[in-house]
Amino acid sequence: MSDQHHIRSLVKEAEIYRGQGLFVASREKYLHILQFIENNKRLCNDKKLVNTVKNKIVNLENDVAGLHQETAVPELSQDVQGLIKKLFSFSEDQGAAAMEGAVALAKFGQYEAALAEFQRLLEEGTFPLMAAKNILRCHLALSSPNVAIDQFGQWVSGNLLSKEYLKHTRAFLANVLEKRGIKTELPEVAQTSSVADQKDEQEDVLDISSVRVQLENGPDKGSVVEFDVSFQSGNIISVIVSARQKDLADTFSLGIRLPDIQFYSPIAIFRGSGIVSGKTKIKSGPKRGDYMLDIKIEGA
Amino acid sequence: MAIFNAKNRVIECKIVYYGPGRGGKTTNLEYIFKAFRKQTTGEMVSIDTKGDRTLFFDFLPMGIGKIRGCDVSIQLYTVPGQVKYGSTRKMVLKGVDGIVFVADSLEVRRTDNLFSLKDLQQNLAEQNMSIFEVPLVLQYNKRDLAEEGIPLIPVETMDGGLNKKLKVPSYPASALKGTGVGATLKECLKLTLRNLQQELKWAR
């Protein structure tokens, strides 16, 4: 094959890669071509050829860089937004399905539309806590955090959210703001409210109401036990094991891994695993003698 | 997670086209939309970036008539293949019933194929599904480029590399020209429906 011919076939290959959007492969090919030319006594003095190839490489480098840039999320048409709501809601329960649809809109960056949905759900009283948190998330994604803070203030003086939910929402917002390095005084919910224990709450964990755990050892190995979640802070849930079930409590030793847990949340059931990260015997109150287990959710 | 409505005797199932970015998933759906017009039941919806790369997903609804007394409707999706869209891939994969893995036959894409298959396995595992159990078909796409003298991975090598443990049906194809596209989809539907039939036990 003549040198010309060889180069022509390499260029053809490089151009096919470029046409398919395979910029890295195309750049590699042109670098190869450049090397071939520079090592060729007859061609290496062809300034025009060398420059053409070098230009190609520069352009491809820009294309490669472009791939790594954040893509602006487009505002989708109402039809497509409607389709997303429909396609990404799986629950049979109407409220849960509506919540899933709204969460999908937010995940696909359609914050305005999602916001309207969450507002509607909150006003209807459908999963109000989840709706409220998501409203704040949308505000934070859309604009300055001030809108989220104002929104929270309105809830404090209104009656859409119960005291309990307001406390959760406040802790959630305080945590997000803190993570962003924003110092601000959020309106207090009630004199007694203590938000300190919820500091660790992570944004992405759903609110879990109960769990089913498959026992991996102990006398009841293989069987499944169910617990109500009495407290949740981010990805740590706490459940109570009655003093009467001492065998069961012993099965859950500190640090043990629970590879198969089903988590029930108001909008979804999901499976995952966890680790017993805390175990304390309750010393006072009506649950005295019972065990409080902390389970850290791992993969869910 | 097929939806089975026993009363209306309607079954709705979800097929997802998975694979490395630029491998030809969207091109598959575009060809299906053109060539199987009679079976499509709505427009193809594509949400992509300026450069045609899929940003969220492509969606194409189809109806394939009655099977064992049930009306079967199919939803075809593609995921965005670019590595950075991992969370969107997970979302689109949710509730999948059958998968077409579109591998790129170009020699330069060898590792991209492997990474994407691994990514599929992980994402399935996260929703408690096994890549070894889910109805799955492999497609070795862009075979037409052999005519252009572009280095391709031989079909046997692709089978040996990607399909060694999976042992699922595989098809050489050119999504651009349409070769193998129908065969891939039909096989995937066959496996998926057989699987659903066992799971849901619908019968006449």
Ligand SMILES: Nc1nc2c(ncn2[C@@H]2O[C@H](COP(=O)(O)OP(=O)(O)OP(=O)(O)O)[C@@H](O)[C@H]2O)c(=O)[nH]1
């Ligand atoms: N020659 C040839 N080109 C193809 C074939 N299939 C796809 N292409 C080209 O490959 C490029 C990428 O195809 P797409 O269908 O957009 O790939 P994709 O898998 O959807 O890519 P992402 O959306 O980024 O994941 C386009 O330029 C297509 O024209 C084929 O069978 N032969």
Ligand SMILES: [Mg+2]
């Ligand atoms: Mg695509």
